[in-house]
Amino acid sequence: MQVFPESVYFCPSCGCGLCGEGEYNNDGEIFVEKTILFCDQCERGYHVGCLRERGDEGLESCPEGNWFCGEKCSEIFFHLQNLLGKSNSAGIDGLSWTILRSNEKHGRNRNTSSIIEAMTKCKLRAARSMLRECFDRIIQPATKTDLITDVVFSKESAVPHLNYRGFYTMILEKGKKPISVATFRVRSDKVAEVPLVGTCIRSRRQGMCRLLMNSLQKVIFSVDLDTQLDIILANMGVQKLLLPVTAKLLQCWNTSFGFSVATNFDRFKMLEYPFLEFNDTIMCQKLLTRAVT
Template sequence: MHECFEPSKDVETGRDLVEDVIFSRVSKLKRLNFKGFYTAVLEENDDLVSVATLRVYNNSVAEMPLVATRFRHRLRGMCRVLVDELEKNLARLGVEKLVLPALPTTFDTWTINFGFSRMADEERAKLLQYTLLGFQGTIICQKLLR
């Protein structure tokens, strides 16, 4: 993940949020509790290609805050393979909605190529009961899976 993302430190604690999510680290602070995250990996010939972090809430909503493809494997459709498989499995589990924070530079990719849409404020308000991970400057996107 660090090959694809700059380290993202929490301002107050100095903890690396990417590492906390990948290792599903627990905290007493709700906003820093990353318990329940899973990391899905796509490999090719024992080489790590793409990775995504995922957390499911009550089988109705799942969040996927970090998705990355290694530079040498980009533009081969590998992220598509990983996300398609995750979506199929989430739908089989009964998950209705997949949410992710998109950088402005990747927003068109997520909306045009992957079928996500910008989440309206009213929709976000419905999800306040969940501690969804977001990053400053990102656009929250959603995709209905059913």
């Protein structure tokens, strides 16, 4: 942008995913063309009128339960839901991984028992404590809340850049103690982000982060435990992974994990998605190539 917009301006992440316009009806009592529906997976907003023009049927009233902008988002969402709370072997004796997400309102979690919900919160609190070992504390200027807490507990917000509802947490454990933790969010079949990855101090330089990322790559988008994330995502149409990296760790993520620095042009192509990034970090990406079968 070379000059200030002359009319009302909405950033790409706030505009309708079809027409790009950001004006909408915010009266929840009526359902009109300018009513916005938000996808429960990619979290993009869509005008009801634009969806009708696209050919979507049955939009006479606000959909009940989960709503998705397309089949791809539906597939990703329910696959992730099927993985929630299940302990899986990490391939080394005594180590296991679990994917968790807070808030019983999210999809199938609303039907979980109070005991399971309490166990989930307990594990997420342990994951938060471990991540606090790894990162300086970041207080959100707008909300005065702790960012790690907001991400790990999937805090919702009407402001797109402060909405962490879509985040999941993956924990690598030995016994019941977290060793390594990663938070991730699948923005669409185009891109997924992994903004927070950390290993507890006593287990560093032992390959735990690699083990966690390998587990994530093997299972997060497919029930086939022997398939790498690169192949799974590429075959599903997902194009890349994003990860903010400090300059000190850039070479490690480049050489050991296959990430490269995302260019300005790369970032421009993903403007419709607000990603979580931090001061003094470099956004890196891992391009995914379709597997040959």
